[in-house]
Amino acid sequence: MLAALGAPVSAHPLDASPDRLPPKNPVARPYPPPPPPPPTFGAPALERRWSPGGEVSGLPGEGNLVALTVDDGGSGEVIAAYARWCAESGMRVTFFINGSLPGWTEQAAVLAPLIANGQLQIANHTWTHSDLLTLDDAAIQQDLLLNDDFIRNTYGVEARPYFRPPFGRHDARVDAAAAAIGYTVPVLWYGSLSDSGEIPADILLQYAREWLLPQHIVIGHANHAPVTTVFPQLAQIIADRGLQPVTLDDVWHRP
Ligand SMILES: [Zn+2]
Numbered sequence: 001m002l003a004a005l006g007a008p009v010s011a012h013p014l015d016a017s018p019d020r021l022p023p024k025n026p027v028a029r030p031y032p033p034p035p036p037p038p039p040t041f042g043a044p045a046l047e048r049r050w051s052p053g054g055e056v057s058g059l060p061g062e063g064n065l066v067a068l069t070v071d072d073g074g075s076g077e078v079i080a081a082y083a084r085w086c087a088e089s090g091m092r093v094t095f096f097i098n099g100s101l102p103g104w105t106e107q108a109a110v111l112a113p114l115i116a117n118g119q120l121q122i123a124n125h126t127w128t129h130s131d132l133l134t135l136d137d138a139a140i141q142q143d144l145l146l147n148d149d150f151i152r153n154t155y156g157v158e159a160r161p162y163f164r165p166p167f168g169r170h171d172a173r174v175d176a177a178a179a180a181i182g183y184t185v186p187v188l189w190y191g192s193l194s195d196s197g198e199i200p201a202d203i204l205l206q207y208a209r210e211w212l213l214p215q216h217i218v219i220g221h222a223n224h225a226p227v228t229t230v231f232p233q234l235a236q237i238i239a240d241r242g243l244q245p246v247t248l249d250d251v252w253h254r255p
Pocket of ligand 1: 071072125129166167
């Protein structure tokens with residue numbers, strides 16, 4: 001049978017004629033090529049800049065960097081899925097965590113190797129996720145310091161100087177209270193996946209297409225499952241645009 005598919009063993013001309021070939025199997029078709037694997041990312045080769053020592057909402061200068069920052073952590077499964085995505089793809093993410101949410105304790109061992117290799121950075125989103133404008137200075141500092149202790153004890157890393165005020169709500173007084181305990185850089189954003197509450201994955205992807213742009217800091221949330229179903233698409237958007245994912249530590253030196 002093999003001979004019928006290639007050069008005939010016999011030199012007799014009939015052996016190679018089409019009507020002597022076995023009928024084509026009507027079921028077996030050539031397999032379609034598998035879809036290309038989702039893109040992967042390497043570590044950036046960057047010359048770091050000094051921390052600006054004040055509020056940031058984007059990355060400095062011209063370039064092709066994008067910083068995906070992921071807040072809260074209402075779902076341990078979503079936290080773990082982000083970690084798997086990073087491990088599989090090389091993706092780099094800065095988490096702004098509320099350590100009071102149990103997922104950050106439950107998934108600590110999953111996150112540890114990615115924190116160690118620099119793909120994940122842990123930053124401070126306060127312990128209670130309160131509107132800092134409603135707290136006095138001492139309460140602002142306590143909310144940051146409780147979370148700071150948790151981060152240090154759980155992950156063995158320093159979160160300072162980066163904090164994200166819950167809801168993006170802050171002013172000069174809040175910033176001064178935070179700066180007095182070393183949190184000198186409030187990190188805002190320039191574009192959101194808008195998934196602090198649950199939204200459908202296709203809507204989330206629309207926001208991703210709108211905001212995953214050069215030198216943007218984009219905010220997402222580890223609260224609801226839909227984002228975990230579109231990680232390959234997010235990676236494709238980033239790759240198609242020639243963007244390099246970065247953490248804040250990839251871009252700035254700590255003061
Ligand atoms: Zn938040």
